[in-house]
Each structure stands twice: as C-alpha cells, then as structure tokens.
Amino acid sequence: MLRIMYGKSTPTATNAPEIIVMHKMLKRFLMVMRPGAFLVDRYPILKYVPGYTTELEEWRREESQVFHDQLDRVSRELATGKAGPSFARYLLENQSSHKLSDDEMVYLAGSLFGVGLDTTAVAIMSVVMASACYPKAQEKVQEQLDIVVGRDRAPTFDDYNSLPQIEAFMLECLRWRPVTPLGFAHLASADIVYKGMCIPEGAAVFGNHWAISRDPSVYPDPEQFDPERWLNSEGKIRDDLKFPSFGFGRRICPGRHIANRSVFINAALLLWSFKITQDPENPIDQMGFADGVVAHPKPFSARFQPRFGDEGSLRNVMAKYGEGL
Structure with a gap:
C-alpha cells in the first residue's frame, strides 16, 4: 500500500515510521467508528463545550500532518524527476483536471493507504484461514x-x-x-x-x-x-x-x-x-x-x-x- 499510494517501499513494517504511525492512527479510527464511542455522537451539543473535543482535534492534526508529509515528499520528488509511479503522483500531475484541493488529495491518498493497510490484510488472512479449514x-x-x-x-x-x-x-x-x-x-x-x-x-x-x-x-x-x-x-x-x-x-x-x-x-x-x-x-x-x-x-x-x-x-x-x- 505504501508503494501504491506514495511510490515508496520498506523492507519491514517494524522500522517504517509511516506504517508505525498509521497503525497507531488506525487504532484510533477503529475506536472512533464504533457506534456510540463518544457521548457527542448522542448529544451533538457537546461539541460546543470548551475542551471536550481537544483530544479528537489533536488526533486529526497528527493524521493531517502525516498525510501532508507523504504528499509533500512525492511533490518534491516529482519536481526533481525522482518520483516513481504512484497514486499520489497521479493526483499531483492531474490536479488541474480533477480539480481536487490539496487537502482533498492529501486525504484521498491517505485514506486509501490507511484503510487498505488494514482491511486488505484482514481479507488475505481470511483467505488463508478458509484455505486451511x-x-x-x-x-x-x-x-x-x-x-x-x-x-x-x-x-x-x-x-x-x-x-x-x-x-x-x-x-x-x-x-x-x-x-x-x-x-x-x-x-x-x-x-x-x-x-x-x-x-x-x-x-x-x-x-x-x-x-x-x-x-x-x-x-x-x-x-x-x-x-x-x-x-x-x-x-x-x-x-x-x-x-x-x-x-x-x-x-x-x-x-x-x-x-x-x-x-x-x-x-x-x-x-x-x-x-x-x-x-x-x-x-x-x-x-x-x-x-x-x-x-x-x-x-x-x-x-x-x-x-x-x-x-x-x-x-x-x-x-x-x-x-x-
């Protein structure tokens, strides 16, 4: 997924900072997506309480920074002619035609990377389990x-x-x-x-x-x-x-x-x-x-x-x- 999205690979996930931080963010995402995980889901007025959403806002900023860093790296490589094929490169090269903002491109590539990193791996594990059983x-x-x-x-x-x-x-x-x-x-x-x-x-x-x-x-x-x-x-x-x-x-x-x-x-x-x-x-x-x-x-x-x-x-x-x- 790292290569597909950003044209970068790594010999092991344990030493790749992008994958380490993505797994941390995925744990947060899976928690946030659980029905009723936060009281604000039931009582929307809580979002106006000062400080209530501080933690969620910090998580969003960290996630945004990670995704921006990846797209910025591909942009720099593209400018120097060192960028390999990737989805991020495609987005950058065709921004004028698809008319996505920088933030939209950042989250489109980042979301596909994060979700694919998790769900596709689970699907492959199910294939192994079914094959054995x-x-x-x-x-x-x-x-x-x-x-x-x-x-x-x-x-x-x-x-x-x-x-x-x-x-x-x-x-x-x-x-x-x-x-x-x-x-x-x-x-x-x-x-x-x-x-x-x-x-x-x-x-x-x-x-x-x-x-x-x-x-x-x-x-x-x-x-x-x-x-x-x-x-x-x-x-x-x-x-x-x-x-x-x-x-x-x-x-x-x-x-x-x-x-x-x-x-x-x-x-x-x-x-x-x-x-x-x-x-x-x-x-x-x-x-x-x-x-x-x-x-x-x-x-x-x-x-x-x-x-x-x-x-x-x-x-x-x-x-x-x-x-x-």
Missing part, C-alpha cells in the same frame, strides 16, 4: 491454477478472467467472514419510511454486513463455506448474486478495485505456491475474530507446504517473477 475448496482453486497457469510460471493479473474459481473463493471469504461485520455508519439525509417504520432524518444507519451475509433466502446454508454458490452452470461468476463487501451508494469504498486486485494476486500466488493446512496440534478457531469495526482474526496456526515438491524449485520460478510484465 476447507481443503476441498482449496483443491478446486488449485486444479484450475494448474490448468490455466501450470508450473513453469506464476499467476499474474493477466490471468484474472481465466481463474473464476479464485474469484469465487475470494467472494465467499468476504461473505463468510465479512471484514467489516457491521459496516460503517451512514446518515439519513431525510425521513425514510421502510416497511412501515420511519427512519428519522439525522439517524445513524448501519448496513449490517453480518446479518446480510447470513440471509438464507439469498445465501442458502449461509454458515457453510461454499465458493461454488458464486458460479453459474458454465463455471463463470454469477451476475445475479452480490454482497456489499465495500459498502453502499455514494460512500462505497473508493479503493475497492485496488483491494480486489490485491486480494486476488495474493490468493493466486499463495494457492499456486502452497498447500495450506491446519496444524493438528493447534486447530483453527473459525470464529476467532477480535470484536471491532474491522474483524481482525485472532492469531492462528497454518502449515504451508510447497506444491513444487521442494522450496528450491519454487524459489527458482519466483526469482523470475515479473520479468516481461
């Missing part, structure tokens, strides 16, 4: 990978449309264990009458992803992990079945395409490279997720066995990965 579903994905990709090269983004089994596996992971079980708050901009009930203007509304994912009229046997539910009789992704993994309407996640592609390439490379199984001595708790706006899996064990027979063969293929792309 449902070996038959994993095998179907690997059968298609062997047919389409083979063993002489690794899968790439060019294989996306030829690997519906992986897309179905991804879609089922996002339904089976929603990344944001409750979704994010929306605001009713007017009184809404729904099934005889009035949702008053100004009310906070949550599209409960967990409840939607468990609707048996849409997803039969909803507790069962079944990627095949997303495929039609021709083995292609159904266009009549959806799940709101990225939210709704105007406020739908702007980074959903990046997230989907990121989860796809990680899932494809992992399942092409390894057979993932549970550790018999440490079985996976499939309901082991931390309570929160984003459902982080609790630590679990999984075994990765190279599908090439030995680690050396896998390393030889991956050493050439990206050549000619």
Whole structure:
C-alpha cells in the first residue's frame, strides 16, 4: 500500500515510521467508528463545550500532518524527476483536471493507504484461514491454477478472467467472514419510511454486513463455506448474486478495485505456491475474530507446504517473477 499510494517501499513494517504511525492512527479510527464511542455522537451539543473535543482535534492534526508529509515528499520528488509511479503522483500531475484541493488529495491518498493497510490484510488472512479449514475448496482453486497457469510460471493479473474459481473463493471469504461485520455508519439525509417504520432524518444507519451475509433466502446454508454458490452452470461468476463487501451508494469504498486486485494476486500466488493446512496440534478457531469495526482474526496456526515438491524449485520460478510484465 505504501508503494501504491506514495511510490515508496520498506523492507519491514517494524522500522517504517509511516506504517508505525498509521497503525497507531488506525487504532484510533477503529475506536472512533464504533457506534456510540463518544457521548457527542448522542448529544451533538457537546461539541460546543470548551475542551471536550481537544483530544479528537489533536488526533486529526497528527493524521493531517502525516498525510501532508507523504504528499509533500512525492511533490518534491516529482519536481526533481525522482518520483516513481504512484497514486499520489497521479493526483499531483492531474490536479488541474480533477480539480481536487490539496487537502482533498492529501486525504484521498491517505485514506486509501490507511484503510487498505488494514482491511486488505484482514481479507488475505481470511483467505488463508478458509484455505486451511476447507481443503476441498482449496483443491478446486488449485486444479484450475494448474490448468490455466501450470508450473513453469506464476499467476499474474493477466490471468484474472481465466481463474473464476479464485474469484469465487475470494467472494465467499468476504461473505463468510465479512471484514467489516457491521459496516460503517451512514446518515439519513431525510425521513425514510421502510416497511412501515420511519427512519428519522439525522439517524445513524448501519448496513449490517453480518446479518446480510447470513440471509438464507439469498445465501442458502449461509454458515457453510461454499465458493461454488458464486458460479453459474458454465463455471463463470454469477451476475445475479452480490454482497456489499465495500459498502453502499455514494460512500462505497473508493479503493475497492485496488483491494480486489490485491486480494486476488495474493490468493493466486499463495494457492499456486502452497498447500495450506491446519496444524493438528493447534486447530483453527473459525470464529476467532477480535470484536471491532474491522474483524481482525485472532492469531492462528497454518502449515504451508510447497506444491513444487521442494522450496528450491519454487524459489527458482519466483526469482523470475515479473520479468516481461
């Protein structure tokens, strides 16, 4: 995400100041987004009480400074001809056409970086968990990978449309264990009458992803992990079945395409490279997720066995990965 957004990479997250501070801000964000986390959510008049929002304002200033620093760095690199490809560079080079202010660009790039850093990682962990817990579903994905990709090269983004089994596996992971079980708050901009009930203007509304994912009229046997539910009789992704993994309407996640592609390439490379199984001595708790706006899996064990027979063969293929792309 750091490279995509700002054209910068780091060998380890533990020593990267941008990632360290972002994780700190993400913890604050997840706390603030919990329904009723602050009394001001229920009693808006409190925002006029002197000093009440001091802490929140300090958090906002710190967040703004981090995001501004990143965009400013890319701007300096752009001026000296040292900027590599990145979303921030694209924003800066096209500001006159997209007409975003500096603050809007700062928060667009910063928000995508922060949210992608967290939610996409959670989605990939769910892919690993499901692979270990449902070996038959994993095998179907690997059968298609062997047919389409083979063993002489690794899968790439060019294989996306030829690997519906992986897309179905991804879609089922996002339904089976929603990344944001409750979704994010929306605001009713007017009184809404729904099934005889009035949702008053100004009310906070949550599209409960967990409840939607468990609707048996849409997803039969909803507790069962079944990627095949997303495929039609021709083995292609159904266009009549959806799940709101990225939210709704105007406020739908702007980074959903990046997230989907990121989860796809990680899932494809992992399942092409390894057979993932549970550790018999440490079985996976499939309901082991931390309570929160984003459902982080609790630590679990999984075994990765190279599908090439030995680690050396896998390393030889991956050493050439990206050549000619």
